[in-house]
Amino acid sequence: MLNIKTFSFNPFQEKTILLWDDSGEGVIVDPGNHDAVETDQLTGYIARQGIRPKAIWLTHGHPDHVFGAKGLHERYDIPVYVHPDEATTLAFSGDIAQKFGLRSLDVDFPRQEIREGDVLRFGQTAFEVIDTPGHTAGGVCFLDKTDKVLLSGDTLFRGAIGRTDLIGGDYDKLIVSVMDKIMGLDGDIEVIPGHGEITDIAYERTHNPFLQPFNEPEADWDPDNL
Numbered sequence: 001m002l003n004i005k006t007f008s009f010n011p012f013q014e015k016t017i018l019l020w021d022d023s024g025e026g027v028i029v030d031p032g033n034h035d036a037v038e039t040d041q042l043t044g045y046i047a048r049q050g051i052r053p054k055a056i057w058l059t060h061g062h063p064d065h066v067f068g069a070k071g072l073h074e075r076y077d078i079p080v081y082v083h084p085d086e087a088t089t090l091a092f093s094g095d096i097a098q099k100f101g102l103r104s105l106d107v108d109f110p111r112q113e114i115r116e117g118d119v120l121r122f123g124q125t126a127f128e129v130i131d132t133p134g135h136t137a138g139g140v141c142f143l144d145k146t147d148k149v150l151l152s153g154d155t156l157f158r159g160a161i162g163r164t165d166l167i168g169g170d171y172d173k174l175i176v177s178v179m180d181k182i183m184g185l186d187g188d189i190e191v192i193p194g195h196g197e198i199t200d201i202a203y204e205r206t207h208n209p210f211l212q213p214f215n216e217p218e219a220d221w222d223p224d225n226l
Helices: 036-049 069-076 084-100 171-182 201-207
Strands: 003-009 014-020 025-029 052-057 080-082 111-113 119-122 125-131 140-144 149-153 190-193
Touching (some): 003 036, 036 069, 125 171
Parallel strands (some): 052 080
């Protein structure tokens, strides 16, 4: 059985996700804990639940999603998995840290590469890696088909999509990623985004305003009625 605990961390209210199953093994997805208080909240919960962290998974490398990556990597001696195309994003995050004196942000940690179709496992649980570039160059989502859960990072939100005005962002690529890689999934798959409310695929198909124009058949357009 998959267990999910989310934390809202840092000034951006980023959603850090803790996953574990009945084996006691688990992973930390997008650790945004950026100070001692937030780190204690996360590690304290892990200790109380008896979870054994096996890895850190990153949907992308923006600062609000990686604040806690290096510290947790060192604390638990676990690998950090990220798409290789996020090297530029992580370098950008490091530059921001230097510019604004964000001492809690350190992206100098070893990385294990993940790509489309890779399967990441802990305990009896498996998540598939889905490449979804657009918000960043190497953004990914993580899909558990058995438990019907999608971790969408900042690719897809409830009623919205990720911003594309930062380094590596590309609006057209993001729309293609969402339409080709995500909207075809089962409607009852729960979507846990990197910020905001949890949603599901069926709701986004019918309610997300960024996706609606792509659902309108061309035959409905009549220039004589303009």
